[in-house]
Amino acid sequence: MRLSWLDQRLTFASLVALPFILTFVFTTVKARWIKRAGSKNGEHQPPPAPYTVPVLGNTVAFATDTEGFLRRMLKRFGETPFAVLVGADKLYYVPHGQPVLEMFKNSRDMTAKPLTIVALRDSFGIAVKDLAVFFRDGSGISSKPAEGFEDYNPDHRIFHIQHRDLHLLLSGVSLDEMTSRFVAKYTGRLDKTSEIPKSSDEWAELPDLYGFLRNEMFHAATESLCGEHIFRLSPDFARQFWDFDSKMITYLRRLPRWMSPKAWRIRDEALASVKRWRKNASEKFDSQNEELANAEYEPLWGAKIMRAREIMFTKSELSDDARASLDLGMLWATNANVIPATLWALLNIYLTPGLPARVMAETSSCFDSETGSFDIAALCSKPLLTSIYHEALRYSVALTIARNPLTPDFKLAGWKMELGSLLISNPWYGGRDTGFWNTGRVAASSGRPEHPVDSFWAERFLEYPDDPVSGPTRKDESVYRSAEGKPKSIEDDKKAKVTTAGVQGHFYPYGGGSKICPGRFFAKQEMIAAVAVLMQKFEMELLDPDTARKAKPDQAFFPAGALPPDRAVPVRMKRRKL
Numbered sequence: 001m002r003l004s005w006l007d008q009r010l011t012f013a014s015l016v017a018l019p020f021i022l023t024f025v026f027t028t029v030k031a032r033w034i035k036r037a038g039s040k041n042g043e044h045q046p047p048p049a050p051y052t053v054p055v056l057g058n059t060v061a062f063a064t065d066t067e068g069f070l071r072r073m074l075k076r077f078g079e080t081p082f083a084v085l086v087g088a089d090k091l092y093y094v095p096h097g098q099p100v101l102e103m104f105k106n107s108r109d110m111t112a113k114p115l116t117i118v119a120l121r122d123s124f125g126i127a128v129k130d131l132a133v134f135f136r137d138g139s140g141i142s143s144k145p146a147e148g149f150e151d152y153n154p155d156h157r158i159f160h161i162q163h164r165d166l167h168l169l170l171s172g173v174s175l176d177e178m179t180s181r182f183v184a185k186y187t188g189r190l191d192k193t194s195e196i197p198k199s200s201d202e203w204a205e206l207p208d209l210y211g212f213l214r215n216e217m218f219h220a221a222t223e224s225l226c227g228e229h230i231f232r233l234s235p236d237f238a239r240q241f242w243d244f245d246s247k248m249i250t251y252l253r254r255l256p257r258w259m260s261p262k263a264w265r266i267r268d269e270a271l272a273s274v275k276r277w278r279k280n281a282s283e284k285f286d287s288q289n290e291e292l293a294n295a296e297y298e299p300l301w302g303a304k305i306m307r308a309r310e311i312m313f314t315k316s317e318l319s320d321d322a323r324a325s326l327d328l329g330m331l332w333a334t335n336a337n338v339i340p341a342t343l344w345a346l347l348n349i350y351l352t353p354g355l356p357a358r359v360m361a362e363t364s365s366c367f368d369s370e371t372g373s374f375d376i377a378a379l380c381s382k383p384l385l386t387s388i389y390h391e392a393l394r395y396s397v398a399l400t401i402a403r404n405p406l407t408p409d410f411k412l413a414g415w416k417m418e419l420g421s422l423l424i425s426n427p428w429y430g431g432r433d434t435g436f437w438n439t440g441r442v443a444a445s446s447g448r449p450e451h452p453v454d455s456f457w458a459e460r461f462l463e464y465p466d467d468p469v470s471g472p473t474r475k476d477e478s479v480y481r482s483a484e485g486k487p488k489s490i491e492d493d494k495k496a497k498v499t500t501a502g503v504q505g506h507f508y509p510y511g512g513g514s515k516i517c518p519g520r521f522f523a524k525q526e527m528i529a530a531v532a533v534l535m536q537k538f539e540m541e542l543l544d545p546d547t548a549r550k551a552k553p554d555q556a557f558f559p560a561g562a563l564p565p566d567r568a569v570p571v572r573m574k575r576r577k578l
C-alpha cells in the first residue's frame, strides 16, 4: 500500500520530531526521578532542567526568556537546586529559602572570582592582558591568604584589597561623609534645576519622572564619589552612562564588536569620559600631600574609596584602560540599581491614595523648616518610609548573584556541586513567592488578595499592633478571612514597626555572606533621602495615572539589576511654598 502525500509528510515530520520528543521525555523523567530520590549524603548532583534539543540543552530558553524559564523551573523543582545546561558550562540554580541561605553561610568554601572576571571582560571591557592580574590572584578575599598563596605578593592581592577597602570605606565615617555630600549636591541640584520654575505658583510638566530622577541622582551620587570635575570634563557623561546601562544585556551576551557596533561604541564613549576624568585627577593630584591623601573627600578624585582604588591599581600594575573599566564598573554598581529602585518607591507613593500625606507627616519632623536641612539617621528610622524602601527592593531587584565552589566535594542543600561549576540565584523569585509573602486581606469584591506579590504594597514590611493581617510574611489562612481592614492613617503609622524578621531567605536584594553588597548602607540612605527631599521640595501629581499604574519592571533588563519602568511616567511638579 502506498502512503498518500499527506501521510508521507506526517511520517517525515514525526521522524524529525522523535529525537526531540524522546530527549524531552528522557530529561523530564530523569529530573523527576533524581528529585524524588533526593540526595542523601550529597551523592547526587542536582536534577537537570528538562530540555528538548540534545547538546543545546536549555541554552535557547535561558538566553531568550531567562525570567520565564527560571520561573517555570522553580515551580517544577521548588526548593531543590537544579542544573541548567547552557553551552559547555555547568550551571546550577540555587532557589530561595534554605538553599540560598546555605549558600551565603558557606561563603568560605565559595568564590565569586570567575564571574567577576567575566563581568569585567564582557560588561566593562577589560582587555585580556589586564585580566591576568585577576587570574593570577588565588589568595581570596580574607586577610589571611588562601592555602598555597601564603608567599604571594601582598600588593597583588587584588581581591582581598578591594574587598577590604570597599567594606571599610563605604561604612562608618566615610559613609557619613559620602551621604552628606550626596544630600548637599542633590538638594543643591533640586534647588537650582531649570526644569521646575522658581515660582511656587507655577507647575512644570515633566515627560518622564524616571528621566528626571535618574539625572538628578546620578549627578549627585557621581560627584560625591568622583569629585567636582567629571561633568565639567564630560558634560554629556550622564547620558553616556545610561546608554551604556541600557546595553548591559547585550554585553553579557558576548556579541563581538562587528555584531553589535552601537553597543561597543556606546561603551567606548563612556570609557573615554572616565579616562578624561582619571587623567585630570592623576595629573593634578598631589600625592605627596598627606592631608589630601587621607582626606575623606577632595575634588579631584572624590571620595577616599576612589583614591584607595587608585593605589591598588598602581600596585597591581594595571593599565590605564583597565583602570577606567574598573571605575566604570564602580560607577555602575553605585548607580544602576539604586536609581531605578528609588523610582519605584517614589512612583508608588503617588499611586497610592493618601500615601503622600502619610509620608510627609512621618518625615516632616526630620526637616528643619527654616533651612531645609535634615537628620538622615532620623529619616532612616521612620517605619513607613523604611517599609517603602524595602518594598521597592523586593519589587524591582533582579540581579544575578553568582558563586563557584572552591572545594572538590562541595555540597549544598544535600546536593553535590562540581568543582568549577557556577551557582547562581536571583532575589527576584524569592521576592515573588506567593506562598511566603503576606498579600493582605482577600478583597470581597474580587475574591483576590488585595496586595499580590507582583504589586507594590507600601505597608508590606510593617507590623501594626492592632492589625493581625500586617507584617511581611504569610499568615494562617483564617486570619485573611477576618473582618475588612480600614485604610491606615497617620496615627496608625506612628504605632507601626518595620520588620524584616524571617524574610532573609526570600529577601536578599544585596546578596549575602562575605560578598554581600558593600554599598548597601549608602544605597539605603541615598534612596530614603532622595525620596524625602524631593517630596519636601516639590508638590507632585501624576499627569496620566492610568499609564503610571500600568508601568511595570522592564524585563529587557532582567537579570542584570534593579529593573527600571517599561514606560515613561509623565508628572507635573511645582515648588512648595517655604
Ligand code: HEM
Residues within 6 Å of the ligand: 112, 116, 163, 166, 170, 330, 333, 334, 335, 337, 338, 341, 393, 397, 399, 400, 401, 402, 509, 510, 511, 512, 513, 515, 516, 517, 518, 519, 520, 522, 523, 562
Ligand atoms: C539598591 C541598590 C543596590 C543593590 C540592589 C545592590 C546589589 C548588589 C548585589 C546583589 C551585589 C552582589 C552581592 C553578592 O554577590 O552577594 C552587589 C555588589 C556590589 N555592590 Fe551593590 N547594590 C546596590 C547599591 C550599591 C551602591 C550604592 C554601591 C556603591 C556605593 C554598591 C557597590 C557594590 C560593589 C562595589 C559591589 C561588588 C563588591 C565585590 O565585588 O565584593 N552597590 N551589589
